[in-house]
Amino acid sequence: ISLQSIENRNSIIDTARTRTVPKTLNPLWNQDFIFRVDPSKHRLSFEIYDQNKHTKDEFLGMFYVDLNLNIPYESGEQPLLTKDYSLLKR
DSSP states (O other), X not given: OEEEESSSTTOEEEEOOOOOOOSOSSOOOOOXXXXXXXXXXXXXXXXXXXXXXXXXXXXXXXXXXXXXXXXXXXXXXXXXXXXXXXXXXX
């Protein structure tokens, strides 16, 4: 996961990495990451890989999350909504 500047797409401000979910075609990650963001200036970039023990990890695709949209947030009583994203090539 990378926090990027919208103005300079090559600028990575912060990064985080999820744990590997082995032996599944439908992995679920229930991890929290905290980034300081300005929704009008930043976006999140996600890169998805298939981990291989004997060869280089295979890049499957990527997607972006626009933080300037009305993204729901998690509260104690209401769960975070989910959304499907199509993977893009680099």
